[in-house]
Amino acid sequence: MDNPIAVGLGECVVSKANGDILVAYGLGSCVAVSMLDPEKKICGLLHAVLPEEIKGVETRTKFVNSGIEELLHSMEKAGAKKEKIVVRIAGGANMITAPGFSSSFDIGTRNVASAHATLNKMSLPLKSESVGGHVGRTVRFYVETGQVTVRMIGGVEANL
């Protein structure tokens, strides 16, 4: 039976239970990073809020760069092999497009750039992505099939 598990802000969840669906709801500038070991059927999803780790903040999974490290660590702890891992990312929208707002609202773009840089540094190849734009997204990760989907407002679920 389907068991949706909400992966909230700054959370990271790893599962190998068939029926589990890891869901990051309503991502705006936040970024979801999914990792799959297709051989061992281990799935992990991170919901990161800000691009770079801030020293002194305990929750490392709140940040894209340190969150990806934590997600990989949790995947390996669950038995996944780094060289087999398939990575997909979604989110990083820039929700405010109105004039008069400074580039400090460009957090979505910076989150995506941080994800690219971190994955590159860790030699984790990126399989696919749905990033940027000005719309929110919900990401679902079906553990049984390893399928990752994205839904935008008013749209239908589509494979990532």
Add this chain to the structure above:
Amino acid sequence: MDQTLSINSEFLNRFEGYAVEGVKSAASGFSSMLGESLKAQDPTFKQVPITEIPKLLGGPETEAVGIYLRAEGDVPCQFMLVIPLVRSMELVDLLLDQAPGTTKEMGSLERSALGEIGNLTSSYFLNSICRLTGLSVRPSPPAVMVDMVGAIMDIIIATCGGISDSVLLVQTKFANEKRSFETSFWVIPDNLSLEVLSTKGRG
């Protein structure tokens, strides 16, 4: 600095006084736009964990309109009005003096009308704070978003999330005897504002 460090019960009481006056005034701004009298219903003032924010508005996937403004000056803060999508279309019909059910989608005209509500409510709120404290502050133009609540509120979460695990917020709904506008009016003061207001009125 963690926002929680600036907050004590004396400060909360004083700020609540400002905030309640502010939202009453914001209701006047909303009323002037609609042409009928509205009151701020049960204004609440509380500290909320950042991770709980989307849950407070019906869940992160709920479709809504978000009207965002930022205020700069002596007491910088952020404003967010969140209106469920269906309710916002009803509101547009009322604002544009159209028959109920006329608005089917949010184009530039509809967004502009809703943005004006953000403008008026936040300006009235700020005027009230400035009158009470003698401080000076000015709002930005409004940004209107039609999206999932989680995505809309990411703006608040991303701008506050790096420095604090919670935000201080003022929340209310606007209503009169005839109808209730399901509008959540959020005011999130910056840390600097908390410091300025905490010294204001200290004898």
